[in-house]
Amino acid sequence: MDIQPTTTSETVTADRPWLLSLHGSETNKTITLDLTKFSETVHWVEGTAFQPMRRLKSGLPLGKVTASGLYAPYAAATNEVQTVTITGSPTGGTFTLTWNSQTTAAIAYNATAATVRTALEGLSNIDPGDVTVTGSAGGPYTVTFGGQYLGDNTAQMTATASLTGGSTPGVTIATTTAGGTATATDGTQTFAGLLFTETAFNPGSTKCGAALMVHGDVRMAKLPLPFERPTDRTDSINFS
Structure with a gap:
């Protein structure tokens, strides 16, 4: 896995302003999300009367739940x-x-x-x-x-x-x-990659398919959630 944060000002697409370069996008991995782990506003936005599907924000940091094999929000530290x-x-x-x-x-x-x-x-x-x-x-x-x-x-x-x-x-x-005082133990404490693109799902759904970005250059300030270098990771992510 190779996701490198950067601070340059280049942008690529409208729904992926955090993605500096399309290099590596061909290595995206097809995954299944556990939608019960995502929260409104923080991770997804409600649809409209004309487009009722909810939309997960592109660029969400994800981890893999060991027990289910599904992916959920990266949770290296607990939230308050x-x-x-x-x-x-x-x-x-x-x-x-x-x-x-x-x-x-x-x-x-x-x-x-x-x-x-x-x-x-x-x-x-x-x-x-x-x-x-x-x-x-x-x-x-x-x-x-x-x-x-x-x-x-x-x-x-x-x-x-x-x-x-x-x-x-x-x-x-x-x-x-208490926020920041404990580490998740369900597998999501290990950073797996970023949700590559905005992903729509129907209200009431518990799972949906998605693309996990595991290789590319990322502009940290444009990610939808604050994301810092994982201090407990065991994978091979390289950070500049």
Whole structure:
């Protein structure tokens, strides 16, 4: 395997701005992706009414799941996961979340996970794709950091509550997985290559075919996710 990062300004195609040269593209490997391992916004974007298929971003770093033989996002380090829990069964009011000195707009006590994500993405230091939020309306919410914070041990959020009703309502935050503190053990901790081109798949699908790029020159700054030289790799990737 030979994927060499570079910092030059040459581009090749519209959906592969990270690819410096087509040299080596003929060595792409046909693989099958485990779509259950990929997250919306971070790895794929939703389709439209006219083109309903979802689209995985080209240039995603991938690893191979040993047990299944399928490919999933490269995960040399864990991503930060924090939970936001509303306590005391409030019946009204709002709360805010503060992260790295930036505070969200007021969030309703019974907000959906999508609303919480939108509030966090409204911060100047969180871009679309930097967090995913899951959970039922009213929480608990699970906030996973990715994007530019992929594999980072980030600061823990704090909360300020203005909740009403219930019994002494409040908001608690806990770090359930510290970012950057552990290495995956399912095989994805070893970098296998990059998703060569934007790949479409139907909603509800659990697998799809794709092309894995294992040979070529890559412009690091244009990859869809931050990617650093793997420090624990056992393969023969060469980095300049």
